[in-house]
Amino acid sequence: MHIIDRRLNPGGKSLVNRQRFLRRARSAVQQAVRRSLSERSITDVDKEGQVTIPHEGIGEPTLRRSASGGNRERIFPGNQDFLEGDRIKRPQGGAGGGGSQAGEGDGEDGFRFVLSREEFLELFLDDLELPDLAKRKLTGEESFTLRRAGFTTAGSPANLSVPRTMQRALSRRIALQRPGRAELERVEAEIARLEALPPGERKRGELEALIAERERLLRRRALVAFIDPVDLRYRRFAPTPRPTAQAVMFCLMDVSGSMNEHMKDLAKRFFALLHLFLTRSYRTVELVFIHHTDRAAEVDEDTFFHSTVTGGTLVSTALEEMLSVVSARYNPEDWNIYVAQASDGDNLARDNEKTIAMLRERILPLCQYYAYIEVGSDTAALAAIPGMGPSDLWAAYEDVAAACPHFAMRKVHHRREIYPVLHELFRKRGLAEGAGA
């Protein structure tokens, strides 16, 4: 008999099969990811989670007998009070004898399993048609920067630390009593002086002793190197996580009746993506949700995405609310402020001027970046309806955008158009070199 310890064998034997399954179920899984996104909160987008997909496409059919019809006989255990010849009502819904077994598996409405964080993100980002490079940045590990971290005995010549090396050489030379140049010169001067004297005046053996001394000094200098390989010290650089700070992200959204579900879904994706990027750059990212009609209020995420409030549309109210939140909780000295605004472009005409003034004078100076997306219905993208000019808000914002580089605005009709909105932001932050290429 052999006992074999297999515990240390590499696991993950099923990884390939798992990937193949995901690939096969890709479209279904993507649908499920899309669906589950609407249930997830923005901050949970990059968590692992359970998805349910329909059986079609991943079913494994076999030739089997139908679960209903025909003449069947079944044996059951646990007879309590039946006698031979008794008649029993057919159980509801279940065909066949007992019903409990006949419909096995049919009761489940789908195939459930858990996606890891990486898999979830990959599918989520794929849906947004992100360039690969940006994707890698998002799904990958934290970015690192090199920090000085003491000294090391090995390294590239470019990192040689001369002062440290010389220091060590010096202490070694002192410890090993390497004769210094001064000492040698003193002996040589003495020798020269004695040699200059007439031989009669010299003490006997003095010169010989000095010459021997010089020999010894020279030999010792040759033996104990001025700089030995053991002295070499190199500057050490350790990778440390990129310095992070805290950021706050304001989500502003128009929730008046004209915003439909499709538009809200687009807005949510945009917010989620922006949040995702920010969490890569900052260790803590706080979220503030402000929705507005002709009044604005700070709300929680659920209310933000799911409540409808009737009323007109005054964008400036949302900006005011945001400013009051900033002054109450987020000192611009300590916080990086990001603003993402989503709207269908409606605004009361008389409000535009006030909005722009507020933006220019008070808000844009505060924040790192202000992104405005104008969401449209799916069909509007197909035909830019002639006669319908840009919305009021759009026209008003265009001036701001021209003046301020950290103000971005885009029209979005479809999910795949969301990424380009953020594109500029990352290029500016150096996160997506060549991402648009």
Add this chain to the structure above:
Amino acid sequence: MAAVITRAEAPLFTGSEWDFPMIQRIYDAVERIALGELELEVYPNQIEVISAEQMLDAYSSTGMPLFYKHWSFGKQFVANEMLYRKGLRGLAYELVINSDPCISYIMQENSATMQTLVIAHAAFGHNHFFRNNYAFRQWTDAEGILPYLDFARNFIAACEERHGQQAVERVLDCAHALMHQGVHRHPRVRARDLAAEAAREAERERYRETIYDDLWRTLPTGPAAPLVQADERRRALNLPQENVLYFLEKTGPRLEPWQREILRIVRLIAQYFYPQRQTKVMNEGCATWCHYRIMTRLHETGQITDGAFLEFLQSHTGVVLQPNYDEPHFSGFNPYALGFGIMQDMARICTDPTEEDREWFPDFAGKGDVIGVLKDAWANYRDESFIAQFLSPRLIRHWRLFQVLDQEDASELEVAAIHDERGYRRIRRALARDHDLGRQEPDIQIVDVDLAGDRALVLEHLVGDGILLDQGDTRSVLQSLADLWGYEVRLHELDARDRRPLRTHTLKPRPLSA
């Protein structure tokens, strides 16, 4: 049991921790009882300790240590993984592979008691059954299975490299759909030696070619000619044939050689697992009976402590629990409970029979040779015949079995038999039929190929009890079959009594390499 009880000086272990020397001591103690007292005959054992994660891996490749890659195993894996992670389902304590040497996986998380139980259950119970049961001896090659799986995995990987993963997956999908139709149910073609079988098949093919003479075709034919031609054609094609994959592999007109080989791999693996599906009740019953007896003996001889024995009993009773039909967690018969119950009852009949037992089981009632009787049953029966032979009236009363008839044209169900004098035989027969794979699976055969016309493949499903095939699944499977065959496929569902057509499925092929 006539063995003398000599109490051990110290138990094999106390507490739940285990280490490798202890496993060895446990194994030796279990082996003494299994081989000495129970006289089991086993393949050499190989015990492998694995982690929970590796157990999950093993689960999803049908329990085999190596297997080819396919998405369906990944699907199983993600499902198992979720259930396990959420705590909805625990993992099996062990997995055992019908191979020589017999490999048993035991989990590192098991306590010392559980390791003892698992060794008794898998390394001796299952192992003895694999080695001795006729179905396994006839259909499986314990020595050749692991090398064959290795070959299969490499072959399929090589195919993927050469023909693309998609193309291979497509063939595998089709083959998997027909897996249950890929077994020989009767020992006509013996798969005893996997390596030599191909050579023999080629030889047969050569012989067939030498006796074939085209001249016969030119002979003048009488009025009965069309019928004779059809018979001739069927004979030449070895029809009717119930092994659909075998037929495709040998006869499929549009398959590439590598595609045939893949069909063959799937078919041979299906054949390897076929005995396990036929002997679920017996196999688990045998293993459970053995572990129960071995653990009891270990306890009697003082080799395991009372605490360990109680831990074992708790796990054991969970395993052999049979819920009643009206309890919420009822899901049919528990093969462990059924097998163990019948075997325990057989042991009782051997040693302590009642008058009724003597009447029902005159062959062995009161003969006392428990081990001999059980070993004979383990060797020579499968589930259906085992239940038909050994289910006793006492057990029928104990479980209070009853039979329910569900007639299609009746408005209500009828209780046809209960645990009384008139019902015993009927219940026993019906329960045996319930465990007969041949009756549980549809009776489908390839009956003809329309060689003169459009080469359509004609299949028949003989419907015995009015139960037709499931429509949706059947369409997908027949689609796979049509894809492999390359031409149209027709399946006629016929009433078994009068061959009255009930339903016909017709499917056109789609290109296999898309």
